[in-house]
Structure formats: structure tokens, C-alpha cells
Amino acid sequence: METLVEGAVEEALRDGRGEAVRLYVAACAERMAPLFVGLRAGVPGREADLDLYVESVSGLWLAHKPLADAAERVRWLKRFPELQPDEEGITGVADTYAFFAALCLRYALLAHNSGNADGCGSFGGTDPGGR
Template sequence: MAEWLRGGDPGRLATFVASCTERMAQLFTGLRGGDPSRAEDVELYLEVLEELWSPDLAGNVFAARIEALQEFAELQPSEEGLVAVVDIYAFYGVLCMRYAVLCRATGDAENAVRCAHACLTAMGQLDRNISQASFFEGEHEYQRRMMLDAVAGFGSHLQLRNSDRDVSRERLLAVNSRL
């Protein structure tokens, strides 16, 4: 998959990272949305997510977002590290977004690889914490399907996004079951 991403054109990479981020979005918005002190972060996350689905937006739009994302609490160094379930999965939602934005800002496919890896890592961790779960396998299949669909064309972004939202909701429900 990494080779496909490294050889992908900017439009395919844009759709790929938007799709990955959409599948991770509710892990951030759903876990942080109830905290009034994080309302601005949730709003920014949703704005950037919307921008990620616009393949024609120039890299400078995303370059302007990088600094704001770097200020999110999830990306700040901490002596304790991440130990709470909510913090861990919200972190992965932000990390995925960070790499997606970096990919769009720079055009560097390595950031798309990192975005994909963040999704897989989060789902692997979720599998280890929920018996008989197959989130890692599911994420791997979504990413593989994105590569196969790229050959024939992506079809409807709306259909893909709606499917990704459903996946994201399932992930949030699984994480909430651990709380």
C-alpha cells in the first residue's frame, strides 16, 4: 500500500487521506464534543475535515491549518503520556488529521503513508482491547479498497464519505463500550 501511495497522484492522495480522516473523525469529535473547553477544537476539526474533501483546494489552505492543529492538547508533550481510553483514541483522531493536512499542504505522499499507519495502529490497539474485534482488518480492507477503486476511478465522494461516517460511528460506539 505504501508504494501505491508514494506513486499516487495528488487527487487520489487527497481522497485517500480525507477518507482515512473521516473514518477516524468521530473518535475525536465524539469523545471531545461534550467538553465545552474543547468546542473550538471540535469546530476546527470539522472545518478542516470538510476542506479535506475538497480535492481542488490549494496546499496553502492546509499549510495555514497545521499550526492550529499542533496546538491541540492531544499533540502536546506530556510526562504522564496517554493512559485514559478517551485520550488515546482522541489522539489517534487528531494524529490522522495532522498527517492528512500535512499531505495536502506539502503534497508529500509520506504523510499519506503516516495517515494510513495512524489509522491502522489505532484499530490494532482497539482490537487488543475488545475481544473478538476486527477493526484492524476492517481498516486494512478499507485502505486496500481505496487503492483498487483508484484504478477505476473513485466514483461518488458522497457515497464514500457516507460509508466512512458509518464506520467512524461504529468505532466511536466500540470505544464508548470500553468507558
């Protein structure tokens, strides 16, 4: 069942450009940040990933213009273990939440860069992991 609010948000994102879309995706990524940071803090070798995540979320709030290095950040995100193909799939609860947090940041960066919520689906084909 579609709610009144859901339709209004969908319409605003579809019709909106630039700053409104950038603020929306910044808020989405911010909400997912505690999952990624909380689940990956203290994991050896993930310090740079944590820094990238936190710095990216911070940069997303600069909604008046695209991030100059958004494409590079997306390339780095693709290297995150959470977004790597795995024949067995993701089975652990912590890994599942970290995957969705990384995926959210990926789409937030793409939408922020384009200023268009529709544009983020055009990268990486049909697989939301960009594989």
C-alpha cells in the same frame, strides 16, 4: 503478512500525486472524525477545536487543489491538548483515541497540502506527535 490490497495501496500512494493522495487522506481523516468529535463534544473549551476538526475534514475532500490554509490548520492542531507533551503520557482510553484522531488529521493536512504521501513525515521530526 502483506496483503495484495495493502501493496496496491502503498504503490498507488508512493507513485500517485495530487488528487489520489488527497482523496486517500481525506478518507482516513473522515474515518477518525467520529472518534475525536464523539470524545470531545461537550468538553468545555473545546468548541473551537471541534469546529477546526470538522471544517478541516470537510476541506480535505476538495482534492483538486491544496488547502490554502493547511499550514495554519496544522499550527492550530499542534495546540490541541492531545498533541501536547505530557510527562506521564496518555493513559486514558478516550485520550488515546482522541490523540490518534488528532494525529491522523495532522498528517492528512500535511499530505493534502503537499499532494504526496511521503512528504507528511518530513514535518515535526521523528515523533509522530510533532513535539
